[in-house]
Amino acid sequence: MDEQQQPRTPCRYGRDEIEANRLERWPNAHPKWDYIVHLKLPEFTCLCPRSGFPDFATMTIDYAPDQHFVELKSLKLYINGSRNRQVSLGNNTPQIIPIGC
Numbered sequence: 001m002d003e004q005q006q007p008r009t010p011c012r013y014g015r016d017e018i019e020a021n022r023l024e025r026w027p028n029a030h031p032k033w034d035y036i037v038h039l040k041l042p043e044f045t046c047l048c049p050r051s052g053f054p055d056f057a058t059m060t061i062d063y064a065p066d067q068h069f070v071e072l073k074s075l076k077l078y079i080n081g082s083r084n085r086q087v088s089l090g091n092n093t094p095q096i097i098p099i100g101c
Contacts (some may be wrong), residue, residue, distance in 0.1 A: 006057055007097065018077055018081055018083070021074070021077040021078045021081045022039045022068070022078065023071075023074050023075065024071040024074035025069065025070055026068060026069055026070075026071050027067065027068055028066065028068055028069050029066055030064055031065075034064065035041065035065075036062050036063070036064055036065070037061075037062070037063055037065055037069060038060070038061075038062050039060070039062075039075070040058060040060050041059040041060075041061070041075075041076065041079055042058045042078075043076075043080075044056070044057045044079055044081045044083055044085065045080075045082070045083050046086070046089070047084065047086045047087070048086070049086040049087065049088050052086070055087075057089055059079065061075075073093065075091065084085050085095045
């Protein structure tokens with residue numbers, strides 16, 4: 001095994017990536033253009049704060065990038081980080097996606 005390669009435990013790669021999640025922003029190649037980024041994430045899950053049972057939702061995000069935009073893989077990992085958190089979708093959306101990220 002090469003010194004650079006890390007051994008991977010089966011079934012841990014995705015979990016490790018989700019646990020280490022953080023939103024990444026990339027430079028916008030066209031900051032002077034006016035456009036909307038439309039993202040639909042049908043795989044959003046979290047725990048209901050009342051019952052503790054899983055909640056499922058499709059999250060739609062629309063934003064107008066300025067100097068930066070959110071890198072999509074980092075967003076998906078960040079969203080999947082809510083899987084084991086008790087979140088009320090209606091009242092706490094800013095808790096899921098911080099404003100100005």
